[in-house]
Each structure stands twice: as structure tokens, then as C-alpha cells.
Amino acid sequence: xxxxxxAPLGRLIEPLVSLRGVAKRFGxxxxxxxxxxxxxxxxxFGLLGPNGAGKTTTxxxxxxxxxxxxxxxxxxxLDVAREPRQVRSRLGVTLQENALIESLSPEDNLRVFGRFHxxxxxxxxxxxxxxxxxxxxxxxxxVPVRHLSGGFQRRLAxxxxxxxxxxxxxxxxxxxxxxxxxxxxxxxxVRELRATGTTVLLTTHYMDEAERLCxxxxxxxxxxxxxxxxxxxxxxxxxxxxxxxxxxGAIDEEKLFGEGGGSIRRMRAGNRLIVYASDVAPLLxxxxxFDESGGCRAVVRPTNLEDVFLLLTGTRIxxxxx
Amino acid sequence: MSVSLPHALAVWRRNASMYARTWxxxxxxxxxxxxxxxxSIGIGVGAYIDRIGGVSYVEFLAPGLICVAAxxxxxxxxxxxxxxxxxxxxxxxxxxxxxxQPEDVLVGELLWATTRACIYGGAFFLVVAAYGLAxxxxxxxxxxxxxxxxxxxxxxxxxxxLRVATIDLxxxxxxxxxxxxxxxxxxxxxxxxxxxGGWLWVAEVLPLLHxxxxxxxxxxxxxxxxxxxxLAYILLLSAGLYAWSRGAIVRRLTS
Numbered sequence: 183x184x185x186x187x188x189a190p191l192g193r194l195i196e197p198l199v200s201l202r203g204v205a206k207r208f209g210x211x212x213x214x215x216x217x218x219x220x221x222x223x224x225x226x227f228g229l230l231g232p233n234g235a236g237k238t239t240t241x242x243x244x245x246x247x248x249x250x251x252x253x254x255x256x257x258x259x260l261d262v263a264r265e266p267r268q269v270r271s272r273l274g275v276t277l278q279e280n281a282l283i284e285s286l287s288p289e290d291n292l293r294v295f296g297r298f299h300x301x302x303x304x305x306x307x308x309x310x311x312x313x314x315x316x317x318x319x320x321x322x323x324x325v326p327v328r329h330l331s332g333g334f335q336r337r338l339a340x341x342x343x344x345x346x347x348x349x350x351x352x353x354x355x356x357x358x359x360x361x362x363x364x365x366x367x368x369x370x371x372v373r374e375l376r377a378t379g380t381t382v383l384l385t386t387h388y389m390d391e392a393e394r395l396c397x398x399x400x401x402x403x404x405x406x407x408x409x410x411x412x413x414x415x416x417x418x419x420x421x422x423x424x425x426x427x428x429x430x431g432a433i434d435e436e437k438l439f440g441e442g443g444g445s446i447r448r449m450r451a452g453n454r455l456i457v458y459a460s461d462v463a464p465l466l467x468x469x470x471x472f473d474e475s476g477g478c479r480a481v482v483r484p485t486n487l488e489d490v491f492l493l494l495t496g497t498r499i500x501x502x503x504x
Numbered sequence: 505m506s507v508s509l510p511h512a513l514a515v516w517r518r519n520a521s522m523y524a525r526t527w528x529x530x531x532x533x534x535x536x537x538x539x540x541x542x543x544s545i546g547i548g549v550g551a552y553i554d555r556i557g558g559v560s561y562v563e564f565l566a567p568g569l570i571c572v573a574a575x576x577x578x579x580x581x582x583x584x585x586x587x588x589x590x591x592x593x594x595x596x597x598x599x600x601x602x603x604x605q606p607e608d609v610l611v612g613e614l615l616w617a618t619t620r621a622c623i624y625g626g627a628f629f630l631v632v633a634a635y636g637l638a639x640x641x642x643x644x645x646x647x648x649x650x651x652x653x654x655x656x657x658x659x660x661x662x663x664x665x666l667r668v669a670t671i672d673l674x675x676x677x678x679x680x681x682x683x684x685x686x687x688x689x690x691x692x693x694x695x696x697x698x699x700x701g702g703w704l705w706v707a708e709v710l711p712l713l714h715x716x717x718x719x720x721x722x723x724x725x726x727x728x729x730x731x732x733x734x735l736a737y738i739l740l741l742s743a744g745l746y747a748w749s750r751g752a753i754v755r756r757l758t759s
């Protein structure tokens with residue numbers, strides 16, 4: 183057993199979460215359609231994708247509340263369908279929507295949740311105190327939850343999912359709707375948990391969150407994984423390193439990049455055009471010559487995960503805005 | 505998945521924690537309600553009734569109203585409260601991220617609803633006893649009927665709640681199901697005596713009639729073999745609806 187921890191064999195250790203050929207149909211709709219996924223122990227893994235792409239359904243299959251129509255889900259090496267109690271006793275889940283008891287204080291909410299894990303007496307009180315401190319809930323620990331701010335409630339929801347010291351923490355859109363300071367605080371806690379060996383599986387709509395927190399991400403579209411890997415690797419795999427953004431109509435686009443520029447990857451969002459190249463300097467030159475007044479507001483930036491996301495999920499911003 | 509009693513008790517404890525914060529406010533109506541009924545119907549209407557079943561009308565009413573209190577206590581819990589926890593508060597979704605299984609949630613909720621029934625029924629009994637309407641010690645046996653009535657109406661209500669899609673349907677449950685039971689289940693008059701021979705079975709179908717008959721026997725101190733049938737009715741219907749509800753809650757909470 184000791185050998186398992188050593189470096190050369192480390193890669194051979196079973197992944198903490200493993201999905202093989204997993205599919206889920208709801209009637210005619212294929213919510214998840216043939217997903218293979220491995221989350222290594224100790225990693226932070228992000229599921230990205232537009233609403234309805236199958237991220238939450240995938241998470242629900244990981245903790246065993248949704249049963250796959252096909253395929254197998256193993257967590258901690260256990261078959262989730264057969265041993266849901268054992269699996270769930272070792273993981274924690276922060277749901278998209280906080281499910282808190284509004285009439286009770288944060289401390290009492292933690293106590294209630296601790297009892298679901300069969301904690302009691304001094305052990306329960308100790309854990310409640312630890313989590314109140316860990317998520318900075320002390321100032322309002324005895325105030326009914328309904329009087330607390332959104333950021334406070336979110337931190338409490340995360341605290342609830344840590345009650346059993348989970349080996350795997352599942353976070354479904356952990357920072358949606360939170361202000362920047364609270365987001366930073368949540369990220370800091372996630373990093374601290376990872377430092378103590380917790381594996382994290384999260385979904386997010388924020389590409390900066392994914393780039394900051396995740397070792398690996400999988401981009402979902404229509405119930406399938408379009409691509410997965412480290413954020414840097416995904417960017418390099420799908421797009422050139424630099425992006426040139428400018429305001430530019432379809433006719434000007436044709437004039438600027440149409441002839442001889444056919445191989446240049448372009449994406450359009452309304453009137454805003456994004457052009458990708460390993461070196462955009464010559465393109466920028468061309469734009470400046472064409473547009474002497476500077477009306478197209480050209481910007482050069484490194485290509486990021488959001489570009490890859492838009493490319494792979496076929497999301498057209500113009501449509502979303504309409 | 506088999507039920508884990510410790511996990512079910514954690515659900516019971518959750519509800520108890522919430523109730524404990526407001527019990528002083530909650531329990532007061534439980535004392536007033538029976539007083540109003542006993543005064544209005546028992547003493548007011550009773551003034552025009554000589555004797556019924558060998559006792560005064562107010563004495564006749566007391567055991568039946570204890571069962572009604574138990575029925576109401578359980579029913580609110582398993583209808584509106586379960587529906588809100590399930591559909592609006594997402595409390596069960598949160599529970600199912602822990603080792604709890606849907607079956608544990610159901611058993612915890614049924615135990616809690618039965619507990620509420622005991623609080624309501626027990627409070628009613630205290631008032632009735634304070635009025636001197638509960639012949640001691642044999643009327644104390646009626647306290648054993650209260651959890652039976654509570655359990656019965658907990659599973660009936662839960663089975664209904666797990667079936668309905670919107671909260672609006674509960675008004676039907678209360679006005680078209682519980683209210684007729686309240687009015688026709690031997691609480692105010694012996695319904696069997698008002699039915700023609702061929703229709704006697706109608707009364708026997710009514711769920712509330714059985715705990716009422718048991719409670720009344722406890723107050724009278726006269727026990728007959730038919731009470732065993734009442735007990736069997738309560739236990740068998742509860743068991744059958746529980747089995748159905750187990751499947752229903754698994755379908756409702758998991759996919």
C-alpha cells in the first residue's frame with residue numbers, strides 16, 4: 183500500500199471520480215450523452231458549458247441522486263448506484279441554490295446538517311465551531327439566516343457541505359451572484375481545502391474562476407464533452423495565442439480579412455469581431471491603415487478560456503443579447 | 505434501499521429544532537381550539553340534547569375531538585409543510601447530498617407528523633381532563649390512540665402530497681376530504697345509526713371513524729372485539745400507503 187503514494191506509481195492510482203460512457207435521458211431529451219471523465223485525487227476539476235449543457239445532471243450522477251440511463255459512475259472506487267450512502271458520507275455538495283433553514287441561525291443550520299452525518303455531542307459542537315471560523319461566520323453565527331446577506335448565506339451553504347470533512351467537494355456554481363470580495367474569499371477557502379488534500383469538482387460560468395482554480399476543465403455542449411484538459415492546453419489546442427478585438431461590420435470584415443486572410447480564425451459577437459493569430463501585429467497594422475480615425479476601437483489581448491468556450495459551445499453572443 | 509433509523513431521526517430532529525423555536529406560540533391555539541368546540545357544540549348545542557350513547561353530549565364529543573386534533577396536527581405537517589420543503593425550500597435536495605436516502609426522509613417526516621399529532625391530541629386531552637370529562641384512569645388509554653390516528657393521517661397526507669404537482673390542490677384535500685371526515689366520522693353523532701342497513705359499510709370506510717371508535721371505547725371503559733378491526737384497519741391502511749409513498753418519494757426526489 184505504501185508504494186501507491188510514491189511518485190512513479192502515483193499516476194496509476196485510480197481516479198477519485200470516474201465516469202465511463204455515462205448517458206442520461208429525460209424522456210426524449212438527452213441531458214448527458216456519452217461522457218467519459220476522470221478526476222484525479224487532489225485535483226480541482228471544472229465543468230464548463232452553457233445552461234442546459236448537462237453539467238448539473240453530471241454532478242447529480244456523481245453523488246448518486248440521478249441514475250444514469252447508460253454507463254457507470256465510480257467515486258472513491260465505489261459504484262455510486264450500489265453504495266450511495268458510503269459514497270455520500272465521504273463527499274460534500276454545495277448546490278446551485280442555497281437550501282438553508284431561514285428561521286435558524288448559521289450555528290443551528292450547521293448542527294442540523296451535522297446530524298445528517300450522524301455527528302453529535304462534543305464532536306458536533308467542535309465541527310460547528312471550526313466551520314464557523316473557517317468561513318468567517320462568527321459575527322452572525324447566532325442570527326437567523328433570513329437576516330443575512332447573500333454572500334453570508336453562500337458561505338454558510340459551503341460550510342454545510344464541509345461538515346463531514348469531505349474527501350471530494352462538489353461545488354455547483356459556487357460564486358454566481360457574489361460580489362468580488364466574497365468571490366475572492368471563496369476561492370481562498372477552496373485553495374486552502376485543496377492544500378489539505380481535498381479533491382474539488384465544480385461547475386462555473388466564470389472563465390476567470392475556472393482558469394484560477396482548476397487544473398483541468400471539461401467543456402460541455404449538448405450533453406457531450408467537447409474538449410478537456412488544462413486551461414492553457416485547451417487554449418493552445420484550439421486557438422492562436424493572441425486575439426485582436428475590434429468593432430467591424432461584415433463588409434469591412436470582408437475587406438480586411440477576406441482575401442488572403444481566409445485561414446485566419448474569426449468570431450463575431452454582434453458588431454464586435456475577434457480575430458485570432460499567433461502574432462496579431464501585422465493584422466493590427468492592416469486595421470490601422472484601413473481605419474485611420476480609430477473608430478473601430480481595436481484591442482489586442484492574450485487568447486483566454488472564454489474564447490475557447492465560445493468557439494466550442496457555438497454560443498453566439500449576438501443571439502444571446504437579442 | 506432500507507431505512508436507516510438514525511438518519512430518519514436526524515430528519516425528525518431537524519423539524520423539532522425549528523418547532524422548538526416557536527413552540528410557545530404554536531401550542532397556544534392547541535389549547536384554545538378545543539375549548540371553543542367544547543363550549544359551542546358541547547355545551548351550547550348539547551343543552552338541547554338529553555343524552556347520547558348513555559352520556560351527556562359534551563362527554564360524547566370529547567374523545568372524538570381528541571382524534572380530530574391528532575388528525576389536524578399530522579395533516580398540516582405532511583401537506584403544506586412537506587410540499588414547501590420539497591418544492592420551494594429544496595430542503596430534501598440538500599438532505600440527499602448527505603448519506604440520507606429518500607426513504608429516511610419519508611420516515612423522518614412521518615415520525616415528526618405523528619409527533620405533532622401527539623402534541624395536538626395530548627393538549628386536547630389535557631383540556632378535556634381539566635374539564636372533568638375524561639374518566640380516569642381508563643380514558644388515559646385514549647392517549648395510545650392518538651399516535652395511531654396521527655400515523656394514519658400522516659401517511660394518508662404524505663401519499664397525497666407526493667402525488668400532487670401544485671400547492672393549490674391542498675385546499676381540495678382539506679375541504680373535500682378532511683372536512684367531511686370531521687363531520688361524518690362518529691365525532692358529532694353515531695353515523696352508523698343514521699345509515700340504512702345496506703349503506704353501513706360507507707361509515708366503515710372513513711379513516712377517522714376507527715380511531716374515534718377506539719378513543720370513545722377508552723373513555724367509556726367498555727371494550728369490544730370490533731376494536732381489533734379498527735386497529736387492523738389503521739395498521740393495514742398505514743402500511744399500504746407507506747409502501748406506496750416509499751416508491752413515490754424515491755421517484756420524486758431522484759431521477
